[in-house]
Amino acid sequence: MTLLTEKIYYADQNILKLIESQFELIDCRNWYRLYRNKLDNSFWRLDEVDKYQEQFFVRLESSENWTEYDDQSLRIELLKKHRGTSSKKCTWEGCDKNALNEMLICEFHAFKEMGVRK
Ligand SMILES: [Zn+2]
Structure with missing residues (x-):
């Protein structure tokens, strides 16, 4: 188990592997995926794959209005x-x-x- 201490990561191979093993997919909407960290129950948002854009993995404050969270x-x-x-x-x-x-x-x-x- 790995603790994610930052609020945002590039979704590189290591992060994608971690998501697979340690996170539960909750919802998919508006080009985002909502995940729950099984370790600490925190909610995270992953960009859908887009070959022209870098994918980010972002820690959310909560799962409410999760597609609206402004992470710019x-x-x-x-x-x-x-x-x-x-x-x-x-x-x-x-x-x-x-x-x-x-x-x-x-x-x-x-x-x-x-x-x-x-
Ligand atoms: Zn400037």
């Missing part, structure tokens, strides 16, 4: 953590965040304007 800020934070930031400033006009490593823009603008997910 978590996705942006994960992008930042995954890529890391450089000492250069984002070149987007009016933005004073640091740019992501080997990019000219920050995680927010990479996510919102360029569609970068990972």
Whole structure:
């Protein structure tokens, strides 16, 4: 059994394996799947497979309105953590965040304007 300590993960092979062994599928709706962690009864949401998009696995506060939960800020934070930031400033006009490593823009603008997910 593995404890998931973060609120969001990329649904890579390890996470998908973990879901299979440790989670129960509760519902599928609106391009999401709702899972319950058998270990601690927490609820998690997985994106349906889409070959053009990165799949995320997100911890929910509860199972109520589970398709509505807004996880965009978590996705942006994960992008930042995954890529890391450089000492250069984002070149987007009016933005004073640091740019992501080997990019000219920050995680927010990479996510919102360029569609970068990972
Ligand atoms: Zn920016």
